[in-house]
Amino acid sequence: MSEKDLKNNEPQVVEEFEEEKLEQPESDLRQEVAFDDTAVVSREKRHMGMKAKTRAANITIYVILVIMSAVWLVPFIFIVLQSFRCESTYLTGYVIPKQWGFDNYARLFTETKFPRWFLNTFIISVVAAVIQLIMVLCMSYTLSRLRFKGRKALMNAMLILGMFPGMLTMIVLYRILADAGMTQGNSIAGLILVYVASSGMGYYVSKGFFDTIPKSLDEAARVDGANRAQVLYKIILPLSKPIVIYTLLTAFMGPWGDYVFASYVAFNVSDGYNVAVGLQWLISTPSNIAANYTIFCAGGVIVAIPITLLFMFLQKYYVEGVTGGAVKG
Amino acid sequence: MGQSNNATLESKEERLQKDLAYLKLTKFKKILFKTKKFFRGILPWLRNLLFAILNFFKKVGLGIAHECVNIVQTFIHGDWKTKVSYVIMGFGNLARGQWGRGVLFLALEVIFIIYMIFWGGNWLSQMGTLGTQGPEKIYDPIYDTYTTIYHDNSFKILLYSVLTLFFIVAVVYTWRVNIKQNQIAEAIIKSGKPLRSTKGDLHSLIDDQFHKTLLALPTIGILIFTVLPIIFMILIAFTNYSGKNNGYSNNLFTWVGWDNFNTLLNWNSGNKAYSAAFGEILAWTLIWAFFATFSNYFLGMLVAIMINKKGIKLKKVWRTILVLTIAIPQFISLLYVSKMFADNGIINGWIVRCGGEAIGWFSSDPNLARTMVIVINIWIGIPYLMLIATGILMNIPEDLYESAKIDGANVWQQYTKITLPYMLFITGPYLLTSFIGNMNNFNVIFLLTGGAPVNTAASSAAGNAGYTDLLVTWLFKITTGTDALYYMASVIGILVFVVVAFISIIVYNFMPSNKNEEDYQ
Structure with a gap:
């Protein structure tokens, strides 16, 4: 059949078909429609198969995601539930309290030194975050934008220093801080120093950020007569909001959840504990667990709430920093 | 080229x-x-x-x-001003009218000389022995008590000796700078230009010498709180500084040469407890770091791919649920999960109620405990990796996949030929740092298991290392234990550094993405 024939035929077929439809009784019409369906199937079926396949895949993914979300959230839901348990304080094999109440929270604030620990942690985290921000910005801005003799050597030296386990330095730092009276009960100043002093070494993420700001901006400002310090605080800093917030957030979260340095500096004197060391101590021995397990849960909830709220508002910046940091290494 | x-x-x-x-x-x-x-x-x-x-x-x-x-x-x-500067630092600067620099140089020299005469020389002279006279207990007949008289303090001697050496190096360097400045100043004067005044010097600190201003604070911090302690601890590895010999309240400590390395690595027979423990813990540290890094990496990528897949709704919700778990301090989730799997914890409670027998997740079988630690670490790590992978996956051009589909590539082929190479290329450095981070992952191990189950073979060495202990947690236990063998801890720390440096050099050299950092600017 030639093309012309086909074209000429088409309208005729349709006309014939329509005429037939009109003439035929209902039952036959149904048959006709059914028949028509199978005719198209060969093309449609593949399409439908694909669709079914992707739908199946999507459903599987949804199931996995729901299970995952549950696995990720359930421990946190459990900890909240157990913090409201009043009938017993020890570790039990069930989750849902038989008797609800705020007893554990009340006891946390009256019977343990939690208020002191919380205050310690809060002061340390806030001060450390601010100083660390300054340190990191100084270091990363310099390494990213300024070229000077010894720059590469400095970066290599920091890379090598970073390969030593940080805990190694604590042995001697503890003695130095102890001589200066900044350990145990007075751990706040000592811990701030420990967190902050070497924080310039964590410049990688923000250097990666500064690297992405076009250098032509600096040059334009320099041509206009700005000195390097003016370039920093008039041109670069206003553009650096995301990295400033990211650095502050991580610098705050670090001390907030740090265990190892805090336990080293406080060294078994409960007045100097931060929340991590304090809460760990609450459940450190079997007898402590029996007496304090639900109190620990309450403490965990209280410690997690501020940081979670903060995180929810600043999540965008955190995500940017984390992804950017990994890409630029 | x-x-x-x-x-x-x-x-x-x-x-x-x-x-x-x-x-x-x-x-x-x-x-x-x-x-x-x-x-x-x-x-x-x-x-x-x-x-x-x-x-x-x-x-x-x-x-x-x-x-x-x-x-x-x-x-x-040089002229006579320069020549005098060899003995009196800053003389040239002062003579040529740059009083700001001159005063600083001179002040440093004066301070250095005074320090060396009154303190520094004394510390350095004791560095060879680390003190000869320990504390004494003297009986006081009037009150019938013993009082302790402190003489030499090995710790202080070593610390201040190192500080003095730091100081000497700094002064020698400054002396060199001082000479160089004379040389430069002479050249400038010869060319007929004026020298920069003190005011100009100060101004340069916020302009062409701005890096000095910015770096001053961070580098001083790093020098005092990282470089000094590391050098000190490297020296400690060659002494017998421990809880028993702390050189302060009891015996002095002294140099012992390579003895400690000998004990740990056991290259001349003797006590095998340390070398056995070290070998086992190092092996587990490497196995742990490998599994912890790559299990997180691939599963995190998988989760990111699933959430990113076309047609999946509520992308934001899934992501937020995972990201929120990052916000909750790790010590809380780790401690809580460790108690969930405790011998009388929730999980065992359920098992018992269903008629099973309680399982010692962390306390009995070493392999079970190790597997559990890795699995729980996946729980901790996936949200981070999901974030990172999402950011990178979104950068892969969509048309790559389109053309792959047209060529008939299935999902698996698309993954292995496009997604994976791209991810590996970009995240190469990240993989290295996270491997090293996992080798030193104190929190997960210490808060989850505390090193349990007990390893009877390894625990005959100091520190009571268990089956899930990493080198760093072992180090921590050694220093906080009753013996407090600081010298052993620093030997282990040095060896951790050696292993990490070795791995880094190898991986870094085989990595495809040794990019030029200026490419981004």
């Missing part, structure tokens, strides 16, 4: 032939070819590494020699 270009041009034809020959090989032979190539590459690579190290020392040596020659030449050719 030009040479290598020529070389590639010449052998282009040859290479094409080789590539064709390679493509004709069977899959098995291809793998064989690649492994052979890899092993053949190791020897030249090691040779290059050796050359690089030698070159580095050569460069340093030549640099120092060059400086010395320059110092002598400056003395010979």
Whole structure:
């Protein structure tokens, strides 16, 4: 059949078909429609198969995601539930309290030194975050934008220093801080120093950020007569909001959840504990667990709430920093 | 550059032939070819590494020699102001009117001389012995008590000796700078230009010398809180400083040479407890770091791909649920999960109620405990990796996948040929740092298991290391235990550094993404 024939035929077929439809009784019409369906199937079926396949895949993914979300959230839901348990304080094999109440929270604030620990942690985290921000910005801005003799050597030296386990330095730092009276009960100043002093070494993420700001901006400002310090605080800093917030957030979260340095500096004197060391101590021995397990849960909830709220508002910046940091290494 | 270009041009034809020959090989032979190539590459690579190290020392040596020659030449050719500056630092600056710099140089010299006469010399002279007279207990007949009289303190002697050495190096460097400045000043005066005034010096600190201003605080912090302690601890590895010999309240400590390394690595027989424990813990540390890094990496990527898939709704919700778990401090989730799996915890509670028998997740079987630690670490790590992978996956151009689909590639092929190479290329450095981070992952191990279950073989060495202990947690236990063998801890710390540096050098050299950092600007 030639093309012309086909074209000429088409309208005729349709006309014939329509005429037939009109003439035929209902039952036959149904048959006709059914028949028509199978005719198209060969093309449609593949399409439908694909669709079914992707739908199946999507459903599987949804199931996995729901299970995952549950696995990720359930421990946190459990900890909240157990913090409201009043009938017993020890570790039990069930989750849902038989008797609800705020007893554990009340006891946390009256019977343990939690208020002191919380205050310690809060002061340390806030001060450390601010100083660390300054340190990191100084270091990363310099390494990213300024070229000077010894720059590469400095970066290599920091890379090598970073390969030593940080805990190694604590042995001697503890003695130095102890001589200066900044350990145990007075751990706040000592811990701030420990967190902050070497924080310039964590410049990688923000250097990666500064690297992405076009250098032509600096040059334009320099041509206009700005000195390097003016370039920093008039041109670069206003553009650096995301990295400033990211650095502050991580610098705050670090001390907030740090265990190892805090336990080293406080060294078994409960007045100097931060929340991590304090809460760990609450459940450190079997007898402590029996007496304090639900109190620990309450403490965990209280410690997690501020940081979670903060995180929810600043999540965008955190995500940017984390992804950017990994890409630029 | 030009040479290598020529070389590639010449052998282009040859290479094409080789590539064709390679493509004709069977899959098995291809793998064989690649492994052979890899092993053949190791020897030249090691040779290059050796050359690089030698070159580095050569460069340093030549640099120092060059400086010395320059110092002598400056003395010979310099005027009298310069010559006096060799003895009195800053004299040249003062004589030429740069009083700001001159005063600083002079002040440093005066402080240095006073320090060395009254304190520094004393500390350095004791560095060889680390003190000779320990604390004494003297009976006081009037009150019938013992009072302790403290004499030498080994810890302080060592610490201040190191500080003094730091100071000496700094002063020698400043002395060199002082001479260089005289040389430069003479050249400037000869050319007829005016010298920069003190005001100009100060102004330069916020302009062309701005890096000095910015770096001052961070580098001083790093010097005091990282470099000094590390050098000190390296020295401690060669002493017998411990809880029993702390050189303060009891016996002095002293130099013992390589004895501690000997004990730990056991290269001359003797006590095998340490070397056995060290070998086992190192092996587990590496296994742990490998599984912890790559399980998180691939599963995190998988989760990111699932959430990113077209047609999946509520992307934001899934992501937020995972990201929120990052916000909750790790110590809380780790401690809580460790108690969930405790012998009388929730999980065992459920098992018992269902008629099963309680399982000692962390307390009985070493392999079970180790697997559990890795699995729980996946729970901790996936949200981070999901975030990172999402950011990178979104950067992969969509048309790559489209054209792959048209060519008939299935999902798996798309993954192995497009997604995975791209991810690996970009996250190469991240994988390395996270491997090292996991080797030193104190929190997960210590808060989850505390090193349990007990390893009877390893615990005969100090620190009571268990089956899940990493080198760092072992180090922590050694220093906080009753014996407090600080010298052992620092030996372990040094060895951790050696292992980490070794792995880094190898991986870094085989990594495809040794990018030029200026590319981004």
